[in-house]
């Protein structure tokens with residue numbers, strides 16, 4: 001096909017350069033220094049001595065149109081119309097005039113009603129998953145529990161006196177799109193999926209079979225039609241199949257609970273990236289304030305503040321003091337479920353591009 005007949009490219013990431021603040025565009029790749037001048041405020045200095053200030057505010061992530069307009073108005077007044085959202089939904093306002101920093105902070109705190117902070121050795125905005133708004137799998141309300149936890153930890157966002165930066169996430173199913181964090185709150189299921197053979201008939205069965213990481217799902221015939229069955233002894237209640245097919249329903253308002261994991265880290269600094277490990281589990285899925293979850297998170301944060309050395313992330317602190325000490329200082333019960341003895345996991349089943357039967 002001739003090049004002039006090709007449709008405009010409409011997929012993939014757009015060129016980020018056109019969205020940069022003009023000062024960032026001018027100095028791209030030429031920043032020589034930066035300073036965290038107070039909690040929530042960074043100053044970057046370029047080779048030419050140009051300064052760019054970043055003011056970071058916490059956001060509730062789900063925003064009304066009215067609130068988005070207020071945020072944009074502030075960016076128009078102080079930031080030449082430029083702001084950005086970080087992956088943890090902090091709002092970063094970028095500005096070049098030092099004398100505008102304090103008026104902007106005042107507007108963020110009094111007009112927008114958001115706290116300024118989340119930089120350096122503080123708790124960044126809590127990452128929560130898309131939840132009810134965009135996903136068909138949630139077993140709890142991630143945004144609600146984030147609100148409850150952040151109310152408890154509000155001052156840790158505004159200060160930066162922790163041993164090191166602290167990242168928290170919540171996930172409303174075990175697929176855990178909230179991902180790694182120093183402290184992660186993740187919903188847990190406690191039984192295999194319930195099968196609705198009518199609905200399963202509308203799905204692509206090889207994919208449903210192929211999605212199970214422990215090969216617990218296998219093709220079956222029921223009532224003269226193709227469907228699947230689940231080997232209950234193998235199922236580890238992960239819920240991956242429910243994401244593939246709504247006919248395998250795993251959510252259960254009566255039995256689902258929440259667990260708290262610790263020590264995850266994506267950065268390559270010091271010991272490198274690390275997986276999270278289970279801290280406590282079986283916490284009631286208890287809206288609207290999930291007090292048991294907030295209480296468990298607060299215990300971990302307090303123990304970390306008391307015991308970690310400067311610059312140690314949560315996982316590094318636990319590795320140094322030992323898990324026995326971690327359970328002693330947090331008061332969490334150590335059980336047999338904390339020992340990773342699961343042996344059914346297959347290492348090759350889900351790594352092929354081919355769905356297998």
Ligand code: SF4
Nearest residue numbers: 131135138172173177
């Ligand atoms: S954690 Fe699970 S339920 Fe929540 S948004 Fe992500 S995939 Fe959906």
Ligand code: SF4
Nearest residue numbers: 212235236238239241
């Ligand atoms: S995908 Fe997970 S929940 Fe579904 S059958 Fe397999 S182990 Fe059980």
